Amino acid sequence: MSIRLVILGILNQQPLHGYEIKQIIEEYMGDWTDIKFGSIYFALSKLAESGHIEVIEENRTGKRPAKTVYQITAAGKEEFLRLLKKAWCEHKQIIFPFDMALFFIKYLSKAEAVQYLQQRIENVTQKLNFLNDHKNEHRQNPYIPKEAIAIIDHSYYHLEAELHWLQDLLNNIDDYL
Amino acid sequence: MSIRLVILGILNQQPLHGYEIKQIIEEYMGDWTDIKFGSIYFALSKLAESGHIEVIEENRTGKRPAKTVYQITAAGKEEFLRLLKKAWCEHKQIIFPFDMALFFIKYLSKAEAVQYLQQRIENVTQKLNFLNDHKNEHRQNPYIPKEAIAIIDHSYYHLEAELHWLQDLLNNIDDYL
DNA sequence: TTGAATATATTCAAACTTGTATAAAAAATT
DNA sequence: AATTTTTTATACAAGTTTGAATATATTCAA
Secondary structure (H helix, E strand, C coil): CHHHHHHHHHHCCCCEEHHHHHHHHHHHHCCCCCCCHHHHHHHHHHHHHCCCEEEEEEECCCCCCCEEEEEECHHHHHHHHHHHHHHHHCCCCCCCHHHHHHHCHHHCCHHHHHHHHHHHHHHHHHHHHHHHHHHHHHHHCCCCCHHHHHHHHHHHHHHHHHHHHHHHHHHCHHHHC | CHHHHHHHHHHCCCCEEHHHHHHHHHHHHCCCCCCCHHHHHHHHHHHHHCCCEEEEEEECCCCCCCEEEEEECHHHHHHHHHHHHHHHHCCCCCCCHHHHHHHCHHHCCHHHHHHHHHHHHHHHHHHHHHHHHHHHHHHHCCCCCHHHHHHHHHHHHHHHHHHHHHHHHHHCHHHHC
């Protein structure tokens, strides 16, 4: 999965322990990913097992759990580039959970369906506004790399598409019920 | 998750065994989902355990594995409506694995990045053409419910957004390297 | 008619994710 | 100074998905 890519990519810059990796993910990718601690520690132990990373320090402060600091290996750097190129090449079909919900529309009343659609439209509109503000802040900050703005745009474009689709759906709701 | 919704929705119409459920999913939702046998059988046993469905028949033909036919219960019908409404209400943020790949663009050469982007653009264009044909076929077939077309449109709108975003990215590639 | 491919039907181990628990230091609050 | 909240740091159980394995029936061509 892409968790391995992220962890190798982050460790490619400097050795870190699990908690720090989580913080970096949160800081730089927090808006568009949601990687849990459990996944990070699991991936770390798997990557260590396969020799892509290695422990360079086990640092115990008082009686807290020991910090296990990991470093990327030569094999890990290769694996990182392999995963990176793979991620650039393969285009995965997006799965929309809402399609399932739409598939079973006949079990809702028209009033309900309309209400939910209006809620979704409102929700998407708010997210678009939020992203717009966010992007303007980013644009003015010279320390934010351009990729970050491109990634925001990615969500923006798709949210716009979602909005238009939802509006079409609402306009033609009578066809579906 | 939505597997439970799908299974309850399908069993809401008629009692079926696991293999048949898979076939129905394949037939009606094959284009926009990819639910594995393992997930279906797991969900079936969980739903049976919680009393949302029940076994009504264990049918052995010769020495093949016995078909276990499940039927939805009253509790299951309630649960179905609960899950359906939940799915209509909640808007989950889409996660694009490619964002990870873009985040690490600095580890690629410009030539590589351009080549991969062109590949992605080509790929998305092909999918759009395919969906377009598909949709026209569907439109002419009076037995295809309208929702099916709306679901195709859903992918179509998002693929268009993806295409435009990729083209922007390619046009401004020098900003990122 | 025989044997190769495909369809039927499920199980299970292994991989992975999520959520919760644990435990203590540091910071903030009263 | 005492208490609460937040931050640091990991582990582990429980839930879920994936992929491979199993075993038989049916179809179809050579």
